[in-house]
Amino acid sequence: MSEEKNASRALHPLLYLLIGSLLALLLAKAISSGGFFFPFSDPTWSAMQSRGTWRVGMDPSFPPFESLDAEGKPAGYDLDLAQLFADEWGLQLEIVPIGFDSLLDALRTGQIDSVISALPFDPRTTQDVTYSEPYFEAGIRLAVRSSDAEQMRSTDVFEELSRDMTASAANGNEGNNNESNGTSIQIRKNMAALLSGKEVAVEWGSMGDMVGRQLQRIDPTIELLPYETPNEVIIALQDNSNIGAVLIDNITLLQFQRSQLQSGQSPNPASALIEIGPAVEGNPYVIAMPYRSSKLQTEINYLLQMFQASGRLSDLEQIWFSP
Amino acid sequence: MKQKHAAYPWLVLVALLLGASVIISLADRADGGFDLGPQRTVRTNNPKIGIHTRLTDEVEEVKIRKSLEMVREMGATWIVEYFPWAYVENERGVYKWNHSDMVIQHAQRQGLTTIARLGFVPEWARPQETTPLYLAPDQFSAFGDFAAKFATRYADQVSHIIIWNEPNLGMEWGYQPVSPEQYVEMLRVVYPRIKAANPDVQVLAGALAPTLANDQSAMNDLLFLQRMYDAGAAQYFDILAIHAYGWNFPPDEPPNPAVVNLRRSELLRDIMVDNGDAHKTAMLTEGGWNDHPRWTRAVRPGQRIDYTIEAYEIALNEWDWLESVNPWVFRYPWDAKSYQDYYTFVRTDFEPKPIYSEVKRYATGME
Numbered sequence: 001m002s003e004e005k006n007a008s009r010a011l012h013p014l015l016y017l018l019i020g021s022l023l024a025l026l027l028a029k030a031i032s033s034g035g036f037f038f039p040f041s042d043p044t045w046s047a048m049q050s051r052g053t054w055r056v057g058m059d060p061s062f063p064p065f066e067s068l069d070a071e072g073k074p075a076g077y078d079l080d081l082a083q084l085f086a087d088e089w090g091l092q093l094e095i096v097p098i099g100f101d102s103l104l105d106a107l108r109t110g111q112i113d114s115v116i117s118a119l120p121f122d123p124r125t126t127q128d129v130t131y132s133e134p135y136f137e138a139g140i141r142l143a144v145r146s147s148d149a150e151q152m153r154s155t156d157v158f159e160e161l162s163r164d165m166t167a168s169a170a171n172g173n174e175g176n177n178n179e180s181n182g183t184s185i186q187i188r189k190n191m192a193a194l195l196s197g198k199e200v201a202v203e204w205g206s207m208g209d210m211v212g213r214q215l216q217r218i219d220p221t222i223e224l225l226p227y228e229t230p231n232e233v234i235i236a237l238q239d240n241s242n243i244g245a246v247l248i249d250n251i252t253l254l255q256f257q258r259s260q261l262q263s264g265q266s267p268n269p270a271s272a273l274i275e276i277g278p279a280v281e282g283n284p285y286v287i288a289m290p291y292r293s294s295k296l297q298t299e300i301n302y303l304l305q306m307f308q309a310s311g312r313l314s315d316l317e318q319i320w321f322s323p
Numbered sequence: 324m325k326q327k328h329a330a331y332p333w334l335v336l337v338a339l340l341l342g343a344s345v346i347i348s349l350a351d352r353a354d355g356g357f358d359l360g361p362q363r364t365v366r367t368n369n370p371k372i373g374i375h376t377r378l379t380d381e382v383e384e385v386k387i388r389k390s391l392e393m394v395r396e397m398g399a400t401w402i403v404e405y406f407p408w409a410y411v412e413n414e415r416g417v418y419k420w421n422h423s424d425m426v427i428q429h430a431q432r433q434g435l436t437t438i439a440r441l442g443f444v445p446e447w448a449r450p451q452e453t454t455p456l457y458l459a460p461d462q463f464s465a466f467g468d469f470a471a472k473f474a475t476r477y478a479d480q481v482s483h484i485i486i487w488n489e490p491n492l493g494m495e496w497g498y499q500p501v502s503p504e505q506y507v508e509m510l511r512v513v514y515p516r517i518k519a520a521n522p523d524v525q526v527l528a529g530a531l532a533p534t535l536a537n538d539q540s541a542m543n544d545l546l547f548l549q550r551m552y553d554a555g556a557a558q559y560f561d562i563l564a565i566h567a568y569g570w571n572f573p574p575d576e577p578p579n580p581a582v583v584n585l586r587r588s589e590l591l592r593d594i595m596v597d598n599g600d601a602h603k604t605a606m607l608t609e610g611g612w613n614d615h616p617r618w619t620r621a622v623r624p625g626q627r628i629d630y631t632i633e634a635y636e637i638a639l640n641e642w643d644w645l646e647s648v649n650p651w652v653f654r655y656p657w658d659a660k661s662y663q664d665y666y667t668f669v670r671t672d673f674e675p676k677p678i679y680s681e682v683k684r685y686a687t688g689m690e
Contacts (some may be wrong), residue, residue, distance in 0.1 A: 062617040100617065101661045118617075122660040205614065205624030205677045213680060228625055 042295035044113050054091045056082045057112035059100040064251075064320040065118040065285075077320040078116045081135065084312060088303055104129060107288055114296070115288040130293045132300045134284030135313065140208045141253050142191065142280055144245045145237070146272040152194060158276075161190035165277050191280060192218035198244030201225045201233045208233075208247035211281050237273070250279065251321070258322040355424050357384060363392075364434040365400045367686045371638045373401025373438075373649035374668065375609055378426050379410070381656045388429050389673055390654055395433040397668070397679060398686025401647040402435050403485070403608045407443030408469050409455055415447045420476060427480050438483040438527070438608060438649070441470055449497075457497025460505065463512040470513050471520040478521045485564050485608060486513050489532040491547040493540045501542045503550035510559035528560035529591075530608055533568055533583045545580055545590055552598040562603060562646070565591055567610035567634075570620040574633040585610070585634055592644055604646045607638070611650030615662035628681045635685070 048054050058074060060066045066076040074095050086093035098106050103115045107129055118138070121131055144152060152158055164187045192215040202209040204226035212224045225243060227233045230252035237243050253273060260272055289296050307313045374394055378387050394402060406423050413419070430437045443455045448462045458466060474484060489495040490506040499505075514526055529551070531544035548563075565588050572584035580590060592605060611631060614624040622630065631650060638648045654669040668679040675683075684690060 061619070120660060122658070124657060124660075203624065205626075205628045205681075209624070209677045210674065213677065214674070226625070229623065 042293050044290050044293045045295040045299070048089075048091060048113055048296070052092060053094045054082075054086050054089065054114065055094045055096055055112045057096045057098045057103045057106050057115045058082075058117045059103065060097055061100070062118050064255075077136075077316050078118060080316050080319070081307075081313075082114075082116050084307060085300065085303055089299070104288060107290055110290070113289070114300075118285050119288055121284050121286045127291070129291055130289045130297050132287040132289070132297060133304055134286050135304055136250075136285040137279050137282065138250050138285055139279035139283035140211055140247055140281035141250050141275040142195075142245055142247055142277065143253055143273045143275045146274045148244065149274040149276065152276060155194070157190050157193045161187065161194060162277060164190060187280075188214060189218055191215055192222065194276075195219070195222050195245055197221045199223045199225055199240075199242050201227060201236045201240075201243050201246045203227060203230050203233055203248070206230075206249070207281050208249065212247050234273070245276075246273070247280070249283075250275075254317060254321040255323065258318060261318075261322075355421070355428060357425055357428055358388065359428055359432040360388065362432055362434070363395055365395050365398065367398035367400060368688065369398070369635050369639050369686055370400050371645065371647050372397075372399045372635050372682070372686050373403065373436075373647040374399050374653045375403040375649045375651045376653045377405070377655055379405045379407060384425055384429075386656070386673075387426055390669075391429050391433045391435060393669060393673065393675070393679070394653060395435060396687075397683045399682075400434075400436060401438060401606075401649055402430055402653075403438045403440060403649045404430070405440045405442070405488075406473065407455075408441060408448075408466065409443045409445035411473075412469055413445050415445075418472065423473075423477075427477055431480050436483070437477075437481050438485060438606065438647075439473065439477070439481045440485040440488060440530070440608070441466075441473060442487050444497075454497050456495050457499065458509070460508060463509045464516075466509070467513040467516040471516040474517045474520040474524050478524070481524065483525045483527060483562070483606075484517060485527040485530055486510060486517075486560075487528075488530050489566065491531045491534065491542045491544055495532070500539065501547070503542070503547045503556075504554045507551055507554040507556045507559065510556060514559040525561045526559075527562045527564040527606060527608065528556065530564035530566060531591075533566055533587055535581065535583065544587075545594065548591055548594050549598075552594070552600075557598060557600055560603075563591065563595055563600075563605040564608040565605050565610075567607045569610070569612045569622075569630055569634070571622060573626075574630050574637055585630075585637070588642075588645070592642075595644075601644075604644050606646050607634075607648045607650075609649065609651045610634075611666060613662060613665045615665035618662040618665070621662065621665065624677065628678045631678060632682060632685045635682075 058066050058078060060068050060074040060076070064076055065078045066074055069075040074097065079095065082095070083093055096106070096112050098112070100117065103117055103119065104125065106112050107115055118136075120138075121134065168184060168187060195215060196219050200212055200222055202212045202224055209224070209226060212222070216222045216224060225236065227236055230248055233246050233248055234252065234256050237246050253275060256273060287300055289300070374397070376390060376394065378390060381387050381390070391402070404426060411418055411420060411423060427437055444458050444462070444466070445455075448465050449455070449457045449459065470484065470486070474481070487506070487509065491501055491503070493499070493501055496502075510528055517524060517526055529548060531547055532541065533544050534541045535543060537543045537546065567585050567588045568583060569585045570583050572582065574585045576582070576584045576586060578584070578586040578589045588605070588607065595601065595603060595605070611634070612627040613621045614627040615621040634650075635648055638645050652666050652668075654667050654673070655664065655671055657671055658664050667676065668682070669675050680690065
């Protein structure tokens with residue numbers, strides 16, 4: 001018993017040393033990273049509340065996300081999205097027009113509180129700014145006629161493809177094939193198998209064309225049909241029954257799908273387009289905030305989920321992607 | 324025991340000799356220890372095809388080699404590459420050549436001709452709070468010394484050197500007032516030093532940004548070139564470097580002083596001829612088209628392919644005064660996440676964009 005007591009007493013100096021070392025480490029880390037950071041403090045959020053406004057930077061030159069209307073005022077999907085947030089928070093929305101390449105600099109220098117401007121996620125800048133979850137995927141989609149979709153979805157290859165894509169998305173790699181990891185290579189192989197022997201329409205020279213050429217290297221029986229513009233790709237699919245699929249950006253695809261819905265008639269399965277799986281080449285749009293805007297980031301991500309669940313994002317698509 | 328001890332000096336001597344021979348053999352290796360691979364040659368249907376690479380900030384040798392292999396496979400004979408003075412001589416008189424050695428030796432091993440662009444001033448050669456593009460006249464000779472060192476070191480490997488970049492832009496002139504006369508003064512100091520170091524090297528000047536602006540921030544390139552000649556530039560360069568961006572215009576759009584397009588190059592050529600330099604040639608050392616979806620000066624991706632190949636064809640069939648066409652840019656080490664990414668031929672992960680594949684098909688007949 002007395003030996004045990006002695007042993008526990010002998011541990012005390014070691015514990016002190018351990019605790020002291022940990023404290024010193026924390027202090028060194030705090031100093032090296034420019035001071036202490038308390039996760040519950042967010043100067044941007046606090047400033048927005050005391051100011052009563054949310055200053056959002058935007059380059060109004062990219063319809064339908066943001067452009068200037070007939071009166072010269074900013075309008076578009078991103079503007080309406082920003083307004084949804086501002087309304088939820090009871091803040092006044094202040095749009096600050098800034099050139100696209102200067103948006104993140106304006107954020108870093110405190111001229112604005114956030115950027116909403118069809119801004120693609122950039123993993124290289126996550127030490128400079130905070131990003132929301134994606135609110136729109138603008139990347140390349142594989143799409144087929146709805147009449148062909150069922151048959152395609154019933155194949156074993158499609159099941160395998162869906163499984164890999166889900167796994168890839170869970171790892172945060174949705175549609176991002178820059179990394180030549182095993183999963184993305186497998187996705188490409190399965191996608192090539194799915195399109196084997198098919199004619200695939202692409203916009204000549206585009207990212208869809210690039211993905212098509214990748215797949216063609218895996219399976220040379222895939223035939224690529226190049227067209228000058230994305231709209232010509234869509235028209236070709238409608239006019240040419242030999243074309244089995246298209247690789248096209250999601251904005252063009254959504255615009256086409258919405259135009260069919262707006263016609264008031266149920267889309268003809270022989271011409272309606274259905275996307276197969278998530279983006280094959282990702283280009284997610286996100287909202288950017290100043291670095292360590294933890295409260296603002298939490299609020300934005302929470303509301304994005306709410307807007308998604310309540311159909312308000314879908315409503316915005318309906319408004320801004322319809323002809 | 325005694326015999327055992329007596330062997331030690333011999334063992335030490337052998338070890339020293341072995342070590343020395345290893346060091347000497349490494350130092351003597353012409354390739355500087357780089358993994359260069361076998362000597363290659365470029366196969367192309369158009370010997371004027373080139374491209375501006377961007378290996379300045381590419382650290383990994385394997386990526387430098389891969390880039391240059393792909394350039395060669397595309398059927399390009401020429402590369403333009405930037406060698407910043409500050410990277411080599413960051414400390415006055417102390418030269419670190421490892422990266423430029425790596426790039427130049429790999430380029431040579433791939434059978435490519437390197438056009439080296441020099442600039443970017445180290446801190447010790449400029450006042451505090453100036454940008455690395457600021458070079459005061461009292462440092463022209465220091466820049467000339469560096470350029471001469473470069474020309475000497477790469478006498479057998481680099482046949483062309485460009486002095487400075489876009490001096491008609493205030494930003495590229497260190498935010499000083501743009502001055503053709505001052506640029507010519509720089510040429511007057513730097514050119515003879517390069518030629519003294521290597522009389523065979525061809526010195527390019529100009530590399531002017533095509534611009535219609537004429538204010539504090541920039542000077543119209545046509546005006547700038549004429550004023551260069553007025554200041555006596557003709558004696559201080561061998562070849563004119565031209566930057567030819569197409570913006571929204573196709574390559575057959577006629578030249579017009581009020582328009583920035585490919586054939587603006589012909590207007591620059593006219594100025595050369597008018598000033599008695601018809602015997603000299605020119606090179607497009609930057610240019611091309613951009614296919615960013617939201618940039619107002621961009622074209623569709625397919626147009627970019629067609630226009631680029633057409634530009635190579637024009638150079639081959641119409642412009643006997645032009646030696647090579649080097650569009651901006653082969654690949655970036657990382658995505659810029661801006662319109663700049665839409666100038667590249669190959670993605671950062673080396674995935675070839677369709678423009679790469681189509682130029683390769685045009686130049687080599689192969690996919």
